Amino acid sequence: MRLRDVLEHLAGAPLTDYEDFARRLEPFRANKGETLFSQGQRHPYAYFLRQGLVKLCYVTHSGTERTKSLLQEGQLFASLGALRPEAVCGFSAVTLEPVEGERFPLGAFLERMEKNLLWERIGRKFFQELAFRKERREYQLLVLSAPERYEQVIQECPELLQRLSQAELARFIGITPVALSRIRGRRSRRSPVPE
Amino acid sequence: MRLRDVLEHLAGAPLTDYEDFARRLEPFRANKGETLFSQGQRHPYAYFLRQGLVKLCYVTHSGTERTKSLLQEGQLFASLGALRPEAVCGFSAVTLEPVEGERFPLGAFLERMEKNLLWERIGRKFFQELAFRKERREYQLLVLSAPERYEQVIQECPELLQRLSQAELARFIGITPVALSRIRGRRSRRSPVPE
DNA sequence: ACGTTTCATCAACCCAGGTTAATTTCGACG
DNA sequence: CGTCGAAATTAACCTGGGTTGATGAAACGT
Numbered sequence: 464m465r466l467r468d469v470l471e472h473l474a475g476a477p478l479t480d481y482e483d484f485a486r487r488l489e490p491f492r493a494n495k496g497e498t499l500f501s502q503g504q505r506h507p508y509a510y511f512l513r514q515g516l517v518k519l520c521y522v523t524h525s526g527t528e529r530t531k532s533l534l535q536e537g538q539l540f541a542s543l544g545a546l547r548p549e550a551v552c553g554f555s556a557v558t559l560e561p562v563e564g565e566r567f568p569l570g571a572f573l574e575r576m577e578k579n580l581l582w583e584r585i586g587r588k589f590f591q592e593l594a595f596r597k598e599r600r601e602y603q604l605l606v607l608s609a610p611e612r613y614e615q616v617i618q619e620c621p622e623l624l625q626r627l628s629q630a631e632l633a634r635f636i637g638i639t640p641v642a643l644s645r646i647r648g649r650r651s652r653r654s655p656v657p658e
Numbered sequence: 659m660r661l662r663d664v665l666e667h668l669a670g671a672p673l674t675d676y677e678d679f680a681r682r683l684e685p686f687r688a689n690k691g692e693t694l695f696s697q698g699q700r701h702p703y704a705y706f707l708r709q710g711l712v713k714l715c716y717v718t719h720s721g722t723e724r725t726k727s728l729l730q731e732g733q734l735f736a737s738l739g740a741l742r743p744e745a746v747c748g749f750s751a752v753t754l755e756p757v758e759g760e761r762f763p764l765g766a767f768l769e770r771m772e773k774n775l776l777w778e779r780i781g782r783k784f785f786q787e788l789a790f791r792k793e794r795r796e797y798q799l800l801v802l803s804a805p806e807r808y809e810q811v812i813q814e815c816p817e818l819l820q821r822l823s824q825a826e827l828a829r830f831i832g833i834t835p836v837a838l839s840r841i842r843g844r845r846s847r848r849s850p851v852p853e
Numbered sequence: 854a855c856g857t858t859t860c861a862t863c864a865a866c867c868c869a870g871g872t873t874a875a876t877t878t879c880g881a882c883g
Numbered sequence: 884c885g886t887c888g889a890a891a892t893t894a895a896c897c898t899g900g901g902t903t904g905a906t907g908a909a910a911c912g913t
Contacts, residue, residue, distance in 0.1 A: 604799055
């Protein structure tokens with residue numbers, strides 16, 4: 464899974480000027496538990512994740528952490544705050560597994576979009592998809608209860624369960640690890656596993 | 659504030675083919691409390707609000723309502739679900755004041771984007787802005803407590819306070835009207851108003 | 854001026870999840 | 884094996900918001 468493929472798929476056509484853009488790519492690599500960028504930092508880069516798992520998270524005033532989203536291989540991410548030239552990241556990116564991929568300055572992408580309208584299409588489809596995903600997430604947070612959010616993860620992304628510690632999963636669902644353990648307790652009491 | 663101005667501002671250039679698009683516009687008008695579209699309905703239209711105030715909201719399983727966002731004059735909105743041809747609206751749009759504006763089939767917009775890459779730029783900027791706003795909202799919901807969210811509305815959109823009933827404001831903040839009344843009570847007890 | 858309706862407030866009770874800390878489970882490794 | 888450390892579970896207590904229903908206070912029409 465290469466970045467070029469992802470971009471050309473979004474564009475719906477070959478990108479003849481891809482090489483111009485590719486010059487701005489920088490490979491990155493990190494171990495589990497490292498921070499790619501931090502809340503409050505100026506960091507106008509976008510990341511393409513070729514391998515591994517990353518969480519984007521907020522830190523609250525009281526110091527507790529809230530996971531905003533999880534990214535898997537083949538996905539792009541960046542702090543949108545970084546699009547406004549003066550703004551800082553609203554959240555941090557922390558690796559949950561060893562990762563590798565490449566990153567590029569957001570400016571490189573903005574330039575491409577100004578020069579070549581095919582890249583506008585890439586941008587449009589990317590942001591459209593992003594808005595769509597955020598809408599789903601908003602629905603989960605506003606409408607579903609914690610047990611319902613847990614069930615949904617089980618149903619819709621069982622492969623994530625394998626890759627996440629229960630504590631990370633709890634933070635993603637929006638509750639504490641203790642609360643998730645209680646929910647699991649009630650759940651298995653209600654429908655005991657046939658062994 | 660006309661739709662054409664908004665679109666040309668996003669495009670950064672005059673839209674020579676605007677008339678083609680304008681043929682698909684339909685004016686709309688509604689009284690306070692009416693529903694423009696409903697959760698679960700197929701309704702592939704985008705709305706441009708020239709006057710009035712609209713809330714987008716979810717209804718939960720138990721029947722309680724959660725306000726997702728509020729839209730004021732000059733803003734565009736639609737259910738993104740509607741972009742996928744088969745999908746239905748994930749939420750409802752209800753007017754909080756008498757409204758007027760115009761709507762158009764999302765298909766008309768998608769066609770424009772395929773044909774004319776300037777419209778891609780409009781789409782890109784629109785979705786980019788949408789994603790940006792959703793990111794702020796997500797931050798409010800994940801990181802701020804209910805009293806903090808109330809303070810933030812007071813600070814950042816005092817004009818909304820005038821236009822909303824307290825019950826609507828509570829639903830927007832993500833709590834019940836009773837809870838908001840308590841928060842106000844505590845707040846004014848802490849810092850009594852000098853009269 | 855009077856009822857009607859709507860909206861905010863208040864009181865009482867309930868409960869899910871947060872917090873803290875003790876305990877258990879389990880895997881890694883000597 | 885045994886032990887060490889990390890992660891999950893359990894218990895006890897606390898708190899904020901939900902829920903219901905009663906009371907007050909404006910706004911409105913007649």
